[in-house]
Amino acid sequence: xxxxxxxxxxxxxxxxxxxxxxxxxxxxxxxxxxxxxxxxxxxxxxxxxxxxxxxxxxxxxxxxxxxxxxxxxxxxxxxxxxxxxxxxxxxxxxxxxxxxxxxxxxxxxxxxxxxxxxxxxxxxxxxxxxxxxxxxxxxxxxxxxxxxxxxxxxxxxxxxxxxxxxxxxxxxxxxxxxxxxxxxxxxxxxxxxxxxxxxxxxxxxxxxxxxxxxxxxxxxxxxxxxxxxxxxxxxxxxxxxxxxxxxxxxxxxxxxxxxxxxxxxxxxxxxxxxxxxxxxxxxxxxxxxxxxxxxxxxxxxxxxxxxxxxxxxxxxxxxxxxxxxxxxxxxxxxxxxxxxxxxxxxxxxxxxxxxxxxxxxxxxxxxxxxxxxxxxxxxxxxxxxxxxxxxxxxxxxxxxxxxxxxxxxxxxxxxxxxxxxxxxxxxxxxxx
Ligand code: NAD
Numbered sequence: 001x002x003x004x005x006x007x008x009x010x011x012x013x014x015x016x017x018x019x020x021x022x023x024x025x026x027x028x029x030x031x032x033x034x035x036x037x038x039x040x041x042x043x044x045x046x047x048x049x050x051x052x053x054x055x056x057x058x059x060x061x062x063x064x065x066x067x068x069x070x071x072x073x074x075x076x077x078x079x080x081x082x083x084x085x086x087x088x089x090x091x092x093x094x095x096x097x098x099x100x101x102x103x104x105x106x107x108x109x110x111x112x113x114x115x116x117x118x119x120x121x122x123x124x125x126x127x128x129x130x131x132x133x134x135x136x137x138x139x140x141x142x143x144x145x146x147x148x149x150x151x152x153x154x155x156x157x158x159x160x161x162x163x164x165x166x167x168x169x170x171x172x173x174x175x176x177x178x179x180x181x182x183x184x185x186x187x188x189x190x191x192x193x194x195x196x197x198x199x200x201x202x203x204x205x206x207x208x209x210x211x212x213x214x215x216x217x218x219x220x221x222x223x224x225x226x227x228x229x230x231x232x233x234x235x236x237x238x239x240x241x242x243x244x245x246x247x248x249x250x251x252x253x254x255x256x257x258x259x260x261x262x263x264x265x266x267x268x269x270x271x272x273x274x275x276x277x278x279x280x281x282x283x284x285x286x287x288x289x290x291x292x293x294x295x296x297x298x299x300x301x302x303x304x305x306x307x308x309x310x311x312x313x314x315x316x317x318x319x320x321x322x323x324x325x326x327x328x329x330x331x332x333x334x335x336x337x338x339x340x341x342x343x344x345x346x347x348x349x350x351x352x353x354x355x356x357x358x359x360x361x362x363x364x365x366x367x368x369x370x371x372x373x374x375x376x377x378x379x380x381x382x383x384x385x386x387x388x389x390x391x392x393x394x395x396x397x398x399x400x401x402x403x404x405x406x407x408x409x410x411x412x413x414x415x416x417x418x419x420x421x422x423x424x425x426x427x428x429x430x431x432x
Contacts, residue, residue: 047425052075053075073124087160092127205237242307299319
């Protein structure tokens with residue numbers, strides 16, 4: 001079956017190239033961070049492990065009447081600070097270790113942002129582009145019904161991630177609601193507005209990335225966007241909104257890419273025209289007035305800011321020395337391996353880490369959950385104001401921690417987050 005094969009290929013690719021897999025990256029980052037903290041071994045060990053892991057194999061009826069088996073996961077890394085929160089990914093790259101890594105990063109991200117959540121992640125091994133709408137709906141509803149013992153507004157609240165979107169969240173919300181017998185909008189976030197979604201959720205991660213980029217530049221005395229060139233890898237939810245928002249603010253977005261490669265114009269791309277072209281053709285290739293490039297070439301382009309917004313392990317020990325950007329703002333989760341981090345650090349590249357830079361999504365998800373629970377909705381202006389306030393607060397918190405411990409922003413973000421979880425864990429105590 002194609003799904004099982006790609007799982008093996010995914011794992012062996014990391015091994016063959018001798019680069020860290022996402023879970024190895026997450027654990028190495030954790031070890032580096034806890035090394036700066038004087039925590040009891042029991043607490044360090046507890047936070048190292050996912051709290052629970054769920055694997056499900058389930059059938060989906062194809063449109064031609066045949067049935068295919070799929071495998072899905074949901075991992076709750078931590079519930080110390082509150083219900084676990086984290087996206088659901090549909091991709092052929094999904095495996096249990098990847099989901100574990102993403103769940104752990106969610107724990108630190110929510111803690112860093114001061115949200116009352118633990119961390120979780122889910123995924124199904126599937127390329128959603130190969131399914132019809134009907135097949136996608138049946139796959140989603142079956143996976144959602146398998147998750148019912150785990151999810152609820154009080155226990156675990158999923159959201160979109162790679163390969164899923166607001167429609168997928170609507171099907172999960174409906175499946176859950178049909179099962180319990182009444183509508184429960186707060187069981188997922190990232191829903192369409194008409195069923196209890198929030199203003200500003202779709203663009204939130206990309207906007208948060210740009211808030212962090214602007215903040216990092218401002219702290220280096222750079223306030224004029226017109227001379228700052230920006231490269232964005234990934235043209236999905238995060239990449240598109242990040243590129244678009246940067247473009248709207250007057251930054252020169254010189255290159256963007258998707259899984260099939262990218263386009264480059266050193267004088268800047270008209271991102272609105274690129275979006276229209278992408279919507280029409282489904283590709284970036286051959287967009288007029290730009291050069292076609294590979295993803296490998298994109299990462300090595302001369303530019304001021306690089307925004308990796310595609311997937312994990314893109315900047316590795318094999319290509320980190322080729323990165324020319326002075327600032328890397330991580331839109332994706334885990335795009336930089338620890339070995340690459342060291343190389344970038346030695347080159348004096350400032351990396352704004354994923355758990356800070358892409359936290360805009362979970363922050364507006366939190367706003368959505370709060371609005372659903374109180375059944376009272378905020379306008380776009382209020383969402384933007386609160387998002388900006390929390391992003392800058394978390395940026396400050398990370399920068400102060402970096403100064404206090406004399407460490408880089410990646411380790412500082414993890415140290416700050418881990419301290420919060422450890423403190424809550426110690427206050428609650430070990431059960432029983
Ligand atoms: P998406 O599915 O909407 O888009 C992913 C994009 O990356 C697509 O353009 C795809 O073609 C491209 N891509 C995939 N593999 C690639 C590769 N090997 N090289 C280059 N490009 C590749 O996903 P998304 O929601 O935008 O998520 C992107 C990243 O951001 C993921 O790491 C995700 O975990 C992270 N993230 C997403 C959110 C969110 O709110 N959606 C929040 C926080 C973090």
